[in-house]
Amino acid sequence: MTDLTHENPTKTLIKFALPMVLSVAFQQVYNIADKLIAGRYAGEDALAAVSASYPITMIIMAFALGTNIGCSVVISGLYGGKKYNEVKTAVSTSIILALSASVILSVLSLLFADPMLRLLKTPMNIFDDSALYLRIYIYGFIFLYLYNICTGAFNALGNSKTPLYFLIASSVGNIILDYVFVAVFHWGVAGVAWATFIAQGASSILSLIAILFEMKKIKSDKNPPLLSSSTLKKILAIAIPSILQQSFVSVGNLMIQSLVNGFDSSSVIAGYGVAVQLNTFAVTVFNTSGNAVSNYTAQNLGSGNYDRVRQGFRSAIKIGAVIAIPFVAAYTFAGNFMVGLFLDAPTSAALQTGREFLMIVAPFYFLVMIKLSSDGIMRGASAVRFFVMSTFSDLLLRVVLAYILSPHLGVTGIWLSWPIGWGLSAALVFAFYLKGYWIPAKDRKTIMANFKETRIKSRPAD
Numbered sequence: 001m002t003d004l005t006h007e008n009p010t011k012t013l014i015k016f017a018l019p020m021v022l023s024v025a026f027q028q029v030y031n032i033a034d035k036l037i038a039g040r041y042a043g044e045d046a047l048a049a050v051s052a053s054y055p056i057t058m059i060i061m062a063f064a065l066g067t068n069i070g071c072s073v074v075i076s077g078l079y080g081g082k083k084y085n086e087v088k089t090a091v092s093t094s095i096i097l098a099l100s101a102s103v104i105l106s107v108l109s110l111l112f113a114d115p116m117l118r119l120l121k122t123p124m125n126i127f128d129d130s131a132l133y134l135r136i137y138i139y140g141f142i143f144l145y146l147y148n149i150c151t152g153a154f155n156a157l158g159n160s161k162t163p164l165y166f167l168i169a170s171s172v173g174n175i176i177l178d179y180v181f182v183a184v185f186h187w188g189v190a191g192v193a194w195a196t197f198i199a200q201g202a203s204s205i206l207s208l209i210a211i212l213f214e215m216k217k218i219k220s221d222k223n224p225p226l227l228s229s230s231t232l233k234k235i236l237a238i239a240i241p242s243i244l245q246q247s248f249v250s251v252g253n254l255m256i257q258s259l260v261n262g263f264d265s266s267s268v269i270a271g272y273g274v275a276v277q278l279n280t281f282a283v284t285v286f287n288t289s290g291n292a293v294s295n296y297t298a299q300n301l302g303s304g305n306y307d308r309v310r311q312g313f314r315s316a317i318k319i320g321a322v323i324a325i326p327f328v329a330a331y332t333f334a335g336n337f338m339v340g341l342f343l344d345a346p347t348s349a350a351l352q353t354g355r356e357f358l359m360i361v362a363p364f365y366f367l368v369m370i371k372l373s374s375d376g377i378m379r380g381a382s383a384v385r386f387f388v389m390s391t392f393s394d395l396l397l398r399v400v401l402a403y404i405l406s407p408h409l410g411v412t413g414i415w416l417s418w419p420i421g422w423g424l425s426a427a428l429v430f431a432f433y434l435k436g437y438w439i440p441a442k443d444r445k446t447i448m449a450n451f452k453e454t455r456i457k458s459r460p461a462d
Contacts (some may be wrong), residue, residue: 004016004076004080004158004295004296004299004300005080005299005300005302005303005305005308009296009308009311009312009314009315010315010318010319012296012312013292013293013296013312013315013316013319014319016158016160016292016295016296017160017288017289017292017293017319018160019160019161019163019164020155020160020163020164020288020289020291020292021285021288021289021292021323022164022167023151023160023163023164023167023288024167024284024285024287024288025281025285026164026167026168026170026171027167027170027171027284028280028281028284028285029171029175029281031277031280031281032277032278032281033171033174033175033178034050034174034178034192034195034196035047035050035051035273035274035277035342036341036342037175037178037179037182037183037192038050038182038188038189038192039270039274039342040183040342041179041182041183042182042186042188042189042192044266044267044270044347044350045125045126045129045266046129046188046189046192047270047273047274047342048123048126048266048269048270048273049126049129049130049133049189050129050130050133050189050192050273051269051270051272051273051274051276051277052117052120052122052123052126052130052257052261052269052273053117053130053133053134053137054257054273054276054277055120055250055253055254055256055257056113056116056117056120056134056254057134057137058250058253059247059250059251059254060105060109060137060138060141060144061144061246061250062243062246062247062250063101063105063145063243063246063247064098064102064141064144064145064147064148064149065148065242065243065246066239066240066241066242066243066244066245066246066247067094067097067098067101067145067148067149067152067235067239067242067243068148068149068151068152069152069238069239069242069291069294069379070094070152070235070236070237070238070239070240070242071090071091071093071094071097071149071152071153071156071235071239072152072153072155072156072291072294072295072298073156073238073294073295073298073379073380073382074090074156074231074234074235074238075087075090075091075094075152075153075156075157076155076156076294076295076298076299076302076380077298077299077301077302077382078090078302079156079157079158079299079302080298080299080300080301080302080303081302081303084218084219084220085220085221085222085224086224086228086231087157087218088215088218088220088224089224089225089226089227089228089231090228090231090234090235091153091211091215092215092226092227093226093227093228093231093232093235094149094152094153094235095146095149095150095208095211096226096227097149097232097235098145098146098148098149099142099145099146101145102141102142102144102145102146103142105141105145106138106139106141106142109138109141110135110138113131113134113135113138114131116254117130117131117134119258120254120257120258120261121258121261121262122261123261123266123269125266126266126269129188129189130189132189132190132193133189133190133192133193136190136193136194136196136197137193137196137197139197140196140197140200140201142204143197143200143201143203143204143205144200144204146204146207146208147166147200147203147204147207150163150204150207150208150210150211151163151207153211153214154207154210154211154214155291155292155295156295156298157214158295158299159214160292162207162210162214163207166203166206166207166210167203169202169203170199170200170202170203171199173198173199173202174195174196174198174199174200177191177194177195177198177199178191178192178195180195181194181195182195237382237384238379238382238384241384241385241387241388242379242384244388245387245388245391245392251395252394252395252398252399253276255399255402255403256398256399256402256414257272259402259403259406259414260272260411260414267347267349267350267353268349268350268353268411270342270350271339271349271350271351271352271353271354271357272353272354272357272411274338274339274342274350274354275335275339275353275354275355275357275358276357278331278338278339278354278358279331279357279358279361279362281327282324282327282331282362282365283365283368285323285327286320286323286324286365286368286369286372287372289316289319289320289323289369289372289373289376290316290372290373290375290376290379291376291379292316292376293312293313293316293373293376293377293380294376294377294379294380295380296309296312296376296380297309297312297376297377297379297380297381297438298380298381298382300312301380301381306439306443306447307451307454309377309380309381309438310451313373313374313377313433316373316376317369317370317373320366320369320370320372320373321366321369323369324365324366324368324369327362327365328362328363328365328366331358331359331361331362332358332359332362332363335354335355335358335359335362336351336354336355338354338358339351339354339355339358353411356411356412356415357411357415360412360415360416360418360419361415361418361419363419364418364419364422364423367419367422367423367426368422368426370426370430371390371394371422371425371426371429371430374387374390374426374429374430374432374433375387375390375391375429377433377438378429378432378433378437378438380438381438381439381440383432383437383438386429386432386437386438387429387432389428389429389432390425390426390428390429390432391425393421393424393425393428394421394422394424394425395421396421397417397420397421397424397425398417398418398420398421399417400417401413401416401417401420401421402414402417405417436448436451
């Protein structure tokens with residue numbers, strides 16, 4: 001466990017964020033492996049089937065990610081404030097919430113899986129495989145939800161290394177199982193789904209055991225309750241807007257997937273599926289860096305260190321730019337090669353679709369880093385309505401423009417809507433940060449005045 005309220009902010013964030021970024025990178029690697037192996041060994045239609053299910057799985061995932069943020073921010077604040085009894089209660093309350101919510105959501109997801117695929121205009125030649133993949137994915141949702149809660153708790157305690165170890169093992173296992181089930185046993189999309197199910201299940205159970213052992217290390221003066229309604233309310237106060245934020249993005253992706261499916265081409269769907277998976281890889285890594293900023297912010301606000309939060313934000317922007325550079329370079333200049341890796345005999349339509357998407361969106365990743373770092377400050381400060389507003393503006397503009405431009409420019413019009421949405425939302429949430437909306441209202445005027453006075457004093461004399 002690590003206290004994030006000391007040491008140089010840049011050094012602290014790098015040491016804390018790096019294992020988190022590597023964890024999500026490994027997680028995305030096995031998501032990419034699912035599609036790569038499906039495309040290579042089961043064909044373009046199999047890849048299209050997995051891709052068509054992807055936006056629905058992201059809506060399901062939104063609940064796990066949103067709850068992860070809620071529990072992580074609450075636990076970080078309590079840990080930064082040295083309230084160790086409440087830390088233990090918050091962790092156990094989060095686990096109970098995850099187990100309960102995942103069962104309810106799994107049942108609902110199974111009921112609405114096929115109707116959602118029909119709503120997305122999934123072509124009939126890939127519908128059955130898409131539905132099969134989606135059902136197996138939903139069976140493992142309880143593991144996915146529980147793993148995210150345990151990861152959120154570890155990160156809140158400043159321990160970002162333990163989840164990394166579990167993710168490395170899970171990713172390697174998933175890729176091996178992908179190959180065995182698809183290339184050797186020829187199970188097709190079912191093999192891809194079962195590989196993910198088994199890998200996530202093992203990682204989830206090990207993470208739960210590890211976090212319970214971690215709780216035993218924290219000294220407390222009494223046996224804290226396992227469930228607290230007040231703590232649950234605090235978690236939900238952040239988790240629900242975070243879930244809405246994640247859901248906004250997922251719903252936007254659903255609507256865009258529906259537009260892409262409307263072109264009724266497996267090649268276009270496959271090319272888009274590969275490109276959006278590569279894009280998700282990059283954006284998820286950036287978002288994880290933003291989550292590290294959230295934990296850092298919560299701990300420092302818990303200890304009342306406002307200036308350290310500002311220093312951390314500047315450090316996060318610099319770190320984010322360094323992280324973004326290789327993605328921008330790879331996707332802009334080697335997009336054709338990267339898309340081609342996923343397909344055994346790629347059609348020109350699939351290659352062109354994927355390459356064009358990456359070349360349009362990748363140069364704007366620096367804007368995404370500014371947005372997600374600013375979001376991280378807002379989440380860590382529990383100023384949830386501000387980062388939800390920025391995300392909703394991104395979603396609304398991106399979807400509206402996609403529907404306006406696609407009849408005139410085809411799929412290119414859909415791709416162009418992404419950087420415009422990113423730019424607006426980045427400007428909006430950065431303005432919220434500059435206005436000091438991450439500072440509690442009762443202290444905002446005084447703290448902002450102190451910041452201004454400090455800036456004036458630090459300027460060199462004429």
